[in-house]
Amino acid sequence: MVEKVQKNNLLQAWLVLTLAFLFGMSLAGVQTVLGPVIEENKIRETMEKVPVVVLGEAEAAKIAHSGASLGIEPSRIAVEKEGRTKFYNVYDAKFNDGKRAGWVAKASAQGYADKIELLVGFDAAVEKITGLFILDQKETPGLGNKIVEDQWRSQFTGKAVATALTVVKTGAKKTNEIDAISGATISSDCVTRMINQTIADLGEELKNRNTENQKGKE
Amino acid sequence: MSNTSQQSGQGKASGTQGLHVAPSPHISDKSFTTQRMMTDVLISLLPLILMSLYIFRMNAAKQMIICIVSCLVAETLFVKMRDRVATLDDFSAAVTGMILALSLPGTAPWYVGCLASFVAIGIGKILFGGLGMNIFNPAMVGRAFVMIAFASLMGAAAYEDPSSLVDVVSQATPLTALKQSAIPTSIGALFLGMTNGSLGETSALACLLGGIFLCVRGTASWEIPASIIASVFVIAGIADIAGSFSGDLLMHHLFGGALLFGAFFIATDPVTSPLTFKGKIIFGVGTGTLIMIIRLFSGYPEGVMFAVLIMNAVTPLINRWTIPKPMGVA
Amino acid sequence: MADQPTAMERFVQGILPENPVYRQLLGLCPTLAVTNGMKPAITMACSVAFVLFCANIVTSLIRDLLKPHLRIVVFTLTIATFVTIADRFLAAYVYQMSKLLGPYIPLIIVNCLIICRCEVCASKQSAFVAGADAIGQSIGFGLALASIAAVRELLGTGGLFGVHLLPAAWPDWVIMVLPPGAFITLGLLLGAVNWYSSRKTKNA
Numbered sequence: 001m002v003e004k005v006q007k008n009n010l011l012q013a014w015l016v017l018t019l020a021f022l023f024g025m026s027l028a029g030v031q032t033v034l035g036p037v038i039e040e041n042k043i044r045e046t047m048e049k050v051p052v053v054v055l056g057e058a059e060a061a062k063i064a065h066s067g068a069s070l071g072i073e074p075s076r077i078a079v080e081k082e083g084r085t086k087f088y089n090v091y092d093a094k095f096n097d098g099k100r101a102g103w104v105a106k107a108s109a110q111g112y113a114d115k116i117e118l119l120v121g122f123d124a125a126v127e128k129i130t131g132l133f134i135l136d137q138k139e140t141p142g143l144g145n146k147i148v149e150d151q152w153r154s155q156f157t158g159k160a161v162a163t164a165l166t167v168v169k170t171g172a173k174k175t176n177e178i179d180a181i182s183g184a185t186i187s188s189d190c191v192t193r194m195i196n197q198t199i200a201d202l203g204e205e206l207k208n209r210n211t212e213n214q215k216g217k218e
Numbered sequence: 219m220s221n222t223s224q225q226s227g228q229g230k231a232s233g234t235q236g237l238h239v240a241p242s243p244h245i246s247d248k249s250f251t252t253q254r255m256m257t258d259v260l261i262s263l264l265p266l267i268l269m270s271l272y273i274f275r276m277n278a279a280k281q282m283i284i285c286i287v288s289c290l291v292a293e294t295l296f297v298k299m300r301d302r303v304a305t306l307d308d309f310s311a312a313v314t315g316m317i318l319a320l321s322l323p324g325t326a327p328w329y330v331g332c333l334a335s336f337v338a339i340g341i342g343k344i345l346f347g348g349l350g351m352n353i354f355n356p357a358m359v360g361r362a363f364v365m366i367a368f369a370s371l372m373g374a375a376a377y378e379d380p381s382s383l384v385d386v387v388s389q390a391t392p393l394t395a396l397k398q399s400a401i402p403t404s405i406g407a408l409f410l411g412m413t414n415g416s417l418g419e420t421s422a423l424a425c426l427l428g429g430i431f432l433c434v435r436g437t438a439s440w441e442i443p444a445s446i447i448a449s450v451f452v453i454a455g456i457a458d459i460a461g462s463f464s465g466d467l468l469m470h471h472l473f474g475g476a477l478l479f480g481a482f483f484i485a486t487d488p489v490t491s492p493l494t495f496k497g498k499i500i501f502g503v504g505t506g507t508l509i510m511i512i513r514l515f516s517g518y519p520e521g522v523m524f525a526v527l528i529m530n531a532v533t534p535l536i537n538r539w540t541i542p543k544p545m546g547v548a
Numbered sequence: 549m550a551d552q553p554t555a556m557e558r559f560v561q562g563i564l565p566e567n568p569v570y571r572q573l574l575g576l577c578p579t580l581a582v583t584n585g586m587k588p589a590i591t592m593a594c595s596v597a598f599v600l601f602c603a604n605i606v607t608s609l610i611r612d613l614l615k616p617h618l619r620i621v622v623f624t625l626t627i628a629t630f631v632t633i634a635d636r637f638l639a640a641y642v643y644q645m646s647k648l649l650g651p652y653i654p655l656i657i658v659n660c661l662i663i664c665r666c667e668v669c670a671s672k673q674s675a676f677v678a679g680a681d682a683i684g685q686s687i688g689f690g691l692a693l694a695s696i697a698a699v700r701e702l703l704g705t706g707g708l709f710g711v712h713l714l715p716a717a718w719p720d721w722v723i724m725v726l727p728p729g730a731f732i733t734l735g736l737l738l739g740a741v742n743w744y745s746s747r748k749t750k751n752a
């Protein structure tokens with residue numbers, strides 16, 4: 001029997017096909033079971049951060065503790081720029097009573113080493129930045145990767161949306177200045193520029209939506 | 219240096235044997251030994267040493283002692299591990315230590331100099347087979363290691379030191395200041411060295427004095443520094459005109475940073491630079507161009523170290539290209 | 549088949565005498581890429597162990613049915629299947645780690661260690677021997693990865709498994725967690741292993 005399989009080319013072809021079929025089936029099975037879990041992981045990663053970015057760590061923990069949660073409604077906003085269309089994932093966070101808590105936008109752009117992906121939160125009226133969270137980065141360990149640290153990120157909290165942010169190397173003094181991480185000016189610059197860009201692209205659109213919603217309520 | 223030590227070896231051999239047959243070059247200068255070359259280098263480094271002691275005071279002294287002692291210890295240790303006779307008396311380890319110290323900021327903590335020395339001697343030199351066999355300039359290998367390992371201690375912030383002589387020293391290096399905040403430093407200060415930077419790189423005057431001595435003595439080949447400086451001059455000049463900095467940028471790139479120090483003392487290391495005239499020019503132009511590419515377009519304000527290391531890597535290739543062919547061979 | 553090593557020999561050989569990294573210099577891509585911390589290194593070692601074990605068993609079971617010239621196709625098919633399973637599994641249950649390891653889990657498919665074991669051992673010997681071989685090689689691979697990762701993480705961040713161990717004054721050698729640190733560490737450890745074993749043979 002074994003001899004026969006080894007000698008016959010047709011049987012060999014069938015053998016490979018059968019194996020491929022079996023492997024394919026097992027992969028399909030794995031994907032059916034694990035696929036939804038992976039998708040959920042990806043969504044949860046963003047969703048978990050939205051309340052923190054909008055309300056701040058303490059407030060978000062309080063809400064989670066009280067058993068309530070923010071209603072988060074994802075949407076996609078297309079921005080036309082220089083003939084190209086750019087898409088932003090925007091999360092509209094609302095309290096249980098329907099009042100808007102704020103907006104969170106997901107942005108990604110080239111950093112010093114690789115793409116940086118971040119969430120930036122705005123208050124309901126889109127006047128202030130409420131928080132920043134770095135989802136993904138591969139900046140230089142020990143220098144650029146300090147952009148994920150609380151201490152640096154918290155500088156952005158409370159900054160006004162109206163004026164563009166600038167990075168300075170020697171102690172931020174003005175309200176729209178951000179301290180660069182020492183030795184990682186480029187990474188600091190990239191993140192700040194991404195936020196400026198996001199505000200420029202989305203600021204008006206989000207403000208319009210906010211007033212529309214209020215009109216709708218009246 | 220491989221060449222020179224070989225030549226001196228031939229000299230000795232011909233003394234003991236009656237007939238000596240060797241491939242060219244046949245004329246070898248017996249006084250031209252490794253030891254003499256290294257003494258020359260140490261003498262030529264004197265102006266830089268004095269200048270850095272004057273500007274950075276104890277910081278400079280501390281850094282030099284740490285680097286030289288660590289290099290000597292490392293040399294003894296690693297040579298012993300290879301079961302060879304220690305070669306401390308040719309001063310090459312001391313020269314490596316001195317050049318390394320001069321390329322570090324004085325304020326860097328003790329372990330930076332210590333680690334850099336061990337990497338320089340261990341990985342940069344002994345691993346390749348010792349003096350004359352190394353592909354990369356040992357001091358620059360050590361510096362590159364600590365530069366990447368302790369970037370925050372080696373960057374502009376590391377140079378800030380309130381106890382130094384001049385106020386300027388508590389600021390960023392001239393190149394960093396110009397690149398990131400567009401603040402030019404006065405050319406006089408740049409030339410004399412009253413600015414911030416690594417120990418040996420600040421004073422253009424001292425580098426020129428020592429460098430010209432080296433070239434006149436023939437220990438360093440003048441083609442390399444000349445072609446490096448010329449190509450930096452051309453590229454920085456173009457950048458200056460394009461950016462309308464009215465001469466500031468050009469002067470900064472010539473006298474600021476480690477350009478002169480690197481051109482005269484690091485790039486000229488005979489072991490890691492090409493042998494022929496044409497090769498030396500190619501090496502110099504390549505180094506100068508890379509320095510300017512790194513300075514103008516990368517995240518680093520300074521590029522001498524990486525430029526020299528990259529060109530070290532292509533040196534064997536340059537040698538192969540430019541070695542004169544014997545007559546009659548196509 | 550009398551001259552083929554037994555299961556026990558295969559198992560022992562994988563750990564040091566034929567260590568995949570230090571002796572055969574196989575599977576260097578993950579060795580260099582993911583050893584900047586103990587956690588990714590251990591995760592990688594476990595994934596490779598899973599793939600290697602499954603691939604060895606399957607290959608060994610079908611070894612008599614195959615014509616020799618078809619074997620590479622079938623090996624690749626088998627390995628790719630188990631790598632995909634491992635990849636999905638990590639993404640589902642340790643999502644952060646799977647993001648950290650990025651493309652290096654899918655790249656196990658081209659890890660020559662696995663195809664080497666399929667070719668050298670599993671396609672010639674019984675499933676039991678192949679399994680023992682896979683376990684031995686996996687332990688060897690895991691030990692090699694862990695030793696490199698331990699040096700790099702300890703020097704680079706002052707801790708192991710993300711827990712700070714060295715005194716707070718320890719200056720982190722950032723270069724050790726960057727790619728150059730991988731080459732330097734691998735080179736030095738490789739040298740140390742060679743030095744040790746050459747001394748052993750001299751003494752014996």
